[in-house]
Amino acid sequence: MSSWPDPTLTVDGKVGIGTETPSQELDVIGDISAKNLTLQGSLTIDKNLTVGGNFQLGTLSINTFSSDGNLADNSNLAVPTEQAVKTYVDNEITKVNNALDTKAALNGAASQDFATNNLTVSGNFQLGTLSIKEFSEDGNLTDSSNSAIPTEQAVKTYVDNQITQVNNALDTKAALNGTASQNFATNNLSVGGNLRVSGNLEVQGDLIARDTEHIAGNVSLGDADNDEVKITGVIRSGHSSGALRIDDALHTSGAFTVDGGSANFDTSDGKYPLIISRLGSANQAAKISVHDSLMTFHYINDEASNSIWFRLQNTDTETGRGINANDNVVMTLRGDSTGGKVGIGTTNPNAKLDVSGDIQATGKLSSQEQLSSQDGKVRRDFVTWNTRVGTSNPIHIKTNIPKKSSVMYRI
Numbered sequence: 456m457s458s459w460p461d462p463t464l465t466v467d468g469k470v471g472i473g474t475e476t477p478s479q480e481l482d483v484i485g486d487i488s489a490k491n492l493t494l495q496g497s498l499t500i501d502k503n504l505t506v507g508g509n510f511q512l513g514t515l516s517i518n519t520f521s522s523d524g525n526l527a528d529n530s531n532l533a534v535p536t537e538q539a540v541k542t543y544v545d546n547e548i549t550k551v552n553n554a555l556d557t558k559a560a561l562n563g564a565a566s567q568d569f570a571t572n573n574l575t576v577s578g579n580f581q582l583g584t585l586s587i588k589e590f591s592e593d594g595n596l597t598d599s600s601n602s603a604i605p606t607e608q609a610v611k612t613y614v615d616n617q618i619t620q621v622n623n624a625l626d627t628k629a630a631l632n633g634t635a636s637q638n639f640a641t642n643n644l645s646v647g648g649n650l651r652v653s654g655n656l657e658v659q660g661d662l663i664a665r666d667t668e669h670i671a672g673n674v675s676l677g678d679a680d681n682d683e684v685k686i687t688g689v690i691r692s693g694h695s696s697g698a699l700r701i702d703d704a705l706h707t708s709g710a711f712t713v714d715g716g717s718a719n720f721d722t723s724d725g726k727y728p729l730i731i732s733r734l735g736s737a738n739q740a741a742k743i744s745v746h747d748s749l750m751t752f753h754y755i756n757d758e759a760s761n762s763i764w765f766r767l768q769n770t771d772t773e774t775g776r777g778i779n780a781n782d783n784v785v786m787t788l789r790g791d792s793t794g795g796k797v798g799i800g801t802t803n804p805n806a807k808l809d810v811s812g813d814i815q816a817t818g819k820l821s822s823q824e825q826l827s828s829q830d831g832k833v834r835r836d837f838v839t840w841n842t843r844v845g846t847s848n849p850i851h852i853k854t855n856i857p858k859k860s861s862v863m864y865r866i
Contacts, residue, residue, distance in 0.1 A: 490572060498576075507572030512580055513589030515606070516573075526611045531592050535607045547614050551621060763790040 471477030473484030486503070509516040509532075521533040524542025535543065579586040579602070591603040594612025605613065622640060676684050692699040720728035765788035787798035798804025800811030 488572075492573070493575065495577075504574070505572070506574050510574040512574075512576050512587075515590040515592060517590065517606070521607055526607045529608050529611055531606045531608050533607050534590065534604065535610065539607075540610055543610070544614060547618060551618060765790075 469477040469480055469482065471482045471484075474482055486505075488505075490508075509518045511517075515531070517532050517534050519533045521528065521530075521535045522539045523535070524539050524546065526535060526539065526543050579588045581587075585601065587604050588602045589604075591598070591600075591605045592609050593605070594609050594616065596605060596609070596613050676682070690699065694700050722728045787802055787804055789796040789798065789804050794807075796804040796807055796809060798809045798811075801809055
């Protein structure tokens with residue numbers, strides 16, 4: 456052994472400081488203070504390790520452990536403690552979901568204090584049961600490795616980026632209780648209980664209800680005249696009257712059908728209960744069919760002839776069977792500029808009363824003008840003293856004039 460002091464000290468055996476029986480190559484009972492300490496092997500410390508300068512692990516060096524739960528310095532020279540990381544993550548998550556029990560768990564726990572000026576570890580650094588090989592400043596935590604510890608800035612950057620992806624704004628908060636003060640965006644949202652919306656609920660896609668939906672209050676559908684409401688199914692009324700009530704005008708461009716009941720039109724304001732109109736000449740504005748008796752009622756607006764027709768028509772197949780080609784026309788009422796005409800058995804009455812067929816009367820038949828048959832002639836039967844008007848059914852005329860009188864009977 457060289458003499459003391461010597462700039463280089465070489466010991467072949469074990470060196471003990473504070474102990475007479477060293478069990479290791481260097482066994483120190485007490486504190487160690489060193490400006491630069493380089494170790495080729497493992498370092499085991501039973502008590503405290505204090506580093507006054509920087510502590511380098513891998514390619515990154517730090518100069519402090521930070522217990523600031525807000526990571527305010529946002530520095531790559533500081534490593535947050537487990538409590539600081541947990542506090543920061545808990546606070547940030549609390550801002551998002553207002554859940555006080557959210558935890559950002561870190562693996563491992565330090566059992567003793569460690570203080571040193573500068574500490575460089577070429578291999579892995581084990582703290583508790585977990586060993587790491589480097590400090591990471593990757594704000595994306597790309598490797599997602601248990602062998603790396605993120606710096607304070609890396610943790611803050613990663614958490615901030617994750618929160619940004621949730622609410623698309625750094626200061627957005629998704630309040631679970633109370634009223635949300637900022638926007639909230641998510642891909643899929645599952646609600647196990649009730650969802651209460653104090654403002655407007657906007658759905659840009661389809662709104663699908665799997666069960667019966669109850670909406671208390673008024674419901675407004677559409678905000679433009681060309682918006683459509685499609686209902687595949689049946690509309691039922693829950694009104695106290697049992698009827699489907701429509702307070703405004705009802706317009707339909709298709710057929711309006713009433714099945715299994717009656718269509719009642721009632722009004723108490725003095726207006727017409729039923730108004731049917733259609734534009735265009737020679738168009739059927741209204742058609743009412745009674746299938747039980749095979750009758751059809753037509754209302755035709757013939758603008759070409761300035762007329763309005765009301766027609767009651769037999770829809771039986773007598774015409775098809777060749778019985779009478781005119782039997783299917785029962786009655787026609789024609790309103791025109793002459794005051795109106797009535798036709799029986801004709802679709803186009805030309806006289807005040809135009810009858811295509813026989814006339815049978817049990818009372819008086821009177822006329823202030825000439826009464827003529829269909830062909831314009833009236834024939835008297837001298838045998839029966841009956842006058843026939845285009846038919847085999849006689850019109851009986853009573854008179855006190857002798858039969859052989861030269862006076863002719865004329866109607």
